[in-house]
Amino acid sequence: MKITGLATFIVPPRWCFLKIETDEGVSGWGEPVVEGRAHTVAAAVDELADYLVGKDPRLIEDHWTVMYRGGFYRGGAVHMSAIAGIDQALWDIKGKALGVPVHALLGGQLRERIRVYSWIGGDRPGDTARMAKDCADRGFTAVKMNGTEELQIVDTHDKVDAVLERVQAIRDALGPNFGIGVDFHGRVHRPMAKVLAKALEPFKLMFIEEPVLSEHAEALKEIANHCSTPIALGERLFSRWDFKRVLHEGYVDIIQPDPSHSGGITETRKIAAMAEAYDVAVALHCPLGPIALAANLQLDAVCYNAFIQEQSLGIHYNTTNDLLDYLVDPSVFAYRDGHVAIPQGPGLGIEVNEDFVRRAAAEGHRWRNPIWRHADGSFAEW
Numbered sequence: 001m002k003i004t005g006l007a008t009f010i011v012p013p014r015w016c017f018l019k020i021e022t023d024e025g026v027s028g029w030g031e032p033v034v035e036g037r038a039h040t041v042a043a044a045v046d047e048l049a050d051y052l053v054g055k056d057p058r059l060i061e062d063h064w065t066v067m068y069r070g071g072f073y074r075g076g077a078v079h080m081s082a083i084a085g086i087d088q089a090l091w092d093i094k095g096k097a098l099g100v101p102v103h104a105l106l107g108g109q110l111r112e113r114i115r116v117y118s119w120i121g122g123d124r125p126g127d128t129a130r131m132a133k134d135c136a137d138r139g140f141t142a143v144k145m146n147g148t149e150e151l152q153i154v155d156t157h158d159k160v161d162a163v164l165e166r167v168q169a170i171r172d173a174l175g176p177n178f179g180i181g182v183d184f185h186g187r188v189h190r191p192m193a194k195v196l197a198k199a200l201e202p203f204k205l206m207f208i209e210e211p212v213l214s215e216h217a218e219a220l221k222e223i224a225n226h227c228s229t230p231i232a233l234g235e236r237l238f239s240r241w242d243f244k245r246v247l248h249e250g251y252v253d254i255i256q257p258d259p260s261h262s263g264g265i266t267e268t269r270k271i272a273a274m275a276e277a278y279d280v281a282v283a284l285h286c287p288l289g290p291i292a293l294a295a296n297l298q299l300d301a302v303c304y305n306a307f308i309q310e311q312s313l314g315i316h317y318n319t320t321n322d323l324l325d326y327l328v329d330p331s332v333f334a335y336r337d338g339h340v341a342i343p344q345g346p347g348l349g350i351e352v353n354e355d356f357v358r359r360a361a362a363e364g365h366r367w368r369n370p371i372w373r374h375a376d377g378s379f380a381e382w
Helices: 038-051 060-069 079-099 129-137 159-173 189-201 214-224 240-249 263-276 288-302 356-365
Strands: 003-011 014-022 028-030 113-120 142-146 179-183 207-209 231-234 338-341
Touching: 003 038, 003 356, 014 038, 014 079, 014 356, 028 079, 028 288, 038 060, 038 079, 060 079, 060 240, 060 263, 079 263, 079 288, 113 129, 129 142, 129 159, 142 263, 159 179, 159 189, 189 214, 214 240, 263 288
Parallel strands: 113 142, 142 179, 179 207, 207 231
Antiparallel strands: 003 014, 014 028, 113 338
16 A cells, blocks of 8 residues: 555644555545644645655555654644644544554553533633533533633732633532643743632633643743642643653643644654553643544543543534544544444545535634734734
């Protein structure tokens, strides 16, 4: 079996899909994307195709090694996301060729389903209690919300109070055991992060996410000393070498690699195994499309320390197309009792509606995250 071609599709709302074809008619799908830089990642996939066309797609470890180590410069969001989508598609091909799901090739599943959470509140969180109640009515047992609007490096405490009011409203509506993740989204700087983390302590959150940007990981020690809430981080780390430091320093309780950014199934499996050795949990990051979610679930099936899965159905970014629109059979992602079953079909376990993908790609997108500014006119982290 030989690879004959790679084709990328820029599709709404903000995704990039990849199809790899072979001379035996077996094809695989992946989702290589950096949100807001989809065209850049597609260009990187096109460059990496030079290492792949004419080669056996089943030699996944070798292809990963060449794509990563074959260039003098390596790593980072664009490079690792391009590798990620290619890697997903190669695993999809291998599973389809053998007639088994990817998790069967990774040692077999150790769980039948995994808990999922739903996003609420939007970029500037509001009406969160009602939205959380709606999620609970649909069977979800956990939600995640952005904690704050933009915050200056040192800001007023009324913004902290507004976060506490929103979380309290959810607790009042749904009780003490409903899962709540509060995402600081990297928009909170060190001085306010420790204030906010300590103030949120009484609400017994499932986790606080990215209390500071990953490049400020040294601040996590002080934040951890201010609260016992589990600290989650990792969507902006892209390889086991990026995660090595945060795991070694011991202040992160949950890592959140994104298998469409962190080198695909091959690399994310290794990252999760590293985390298990440090007794750190995994909650894979996935505010993306159906191919990415399918790849995530194949990993959830085999990673002992995975405990919950992000998914994008109804997320505020999905204003045109949504998670299920690109699938022939959307029921593969049926959520029941706050869980989703591990797909059992061959490869990634989904069937992509290629006709719909091609029509959507004709429309394309140029999604960009918002650019915010503080009251003084200076740039504000989103």
